[in-house]
Amino acid sequence: MPETAVETKTEEQLATPWNVVVHNDPVNLMSYVTMVFQKVFGYSRDRATRHMLEVHHLGRSIVWTGAREQAELYVQQLHGHLLQATLERSEGC
């Protein structure tokens, strides 16, 4: 039975969408944050700028939603660029 439980949890984790959230940071330059969003997610300059402004004005922005494994990878890449990013379960799931 424990094996089934583990498997169920894994399936649940895989099925649940996860958010990649970027948090405001007074040190990172706005232009740098925009550039990182373009590079990591392949966003257009407009979309990257929208997310950057959301971070700047609202303190955070959900920059991507999807499978947990990919979300973890994105958080790692964002940390590699020294942005403050976290992973959180998508609301309503």
Added chain:
Amino acid sequence: MLIRKWKQKAIEFSRIERIEAELLKQVPVCCEFDEGSSAAARLFPSPTGASDRDLLRDWDEFVRPELRHLFVSAKKTVQEDLGSLKMKVGHLGRFLVPLEHAERWLNALNQARLVLAAKFEFSEAELSAFEPPKTFSQRELVLHQINFYAAIQERIIEILTASDEKTR
């Protein structure tokens, strides 16, 4: 100091004053931090706001060493590039950063700024109030130098005034 693209393959830093050279050479040094410090916490933030023990354990074991390697590698690149910056008496400095090093420079400069901001506990308001100069002229730098000396004078006056009041 002038920073511009050079022959589509490098970034040229030229007309570098001695004080600017010193500040540039401080970049890798400024990236240094103590384990367990606020600077370390800022460079290696938690990947989650929740207490997800499995994720945190895996992150510490697998991701942080990779991030550490990335940061050290960026710092080393900057250090090596700066090795070609030789200042001679009476001359301005110059050196080139290959374009493929640009991201590592951005990374190292960011590390330095984050570490300094964390070490010196700058508030968001303090950091936001600073307006970067439009040009990087000697005059702009001297103004910073003057303000720096003024801040030291203010501090000495503050200390003297405080000790004067105590003796009254």
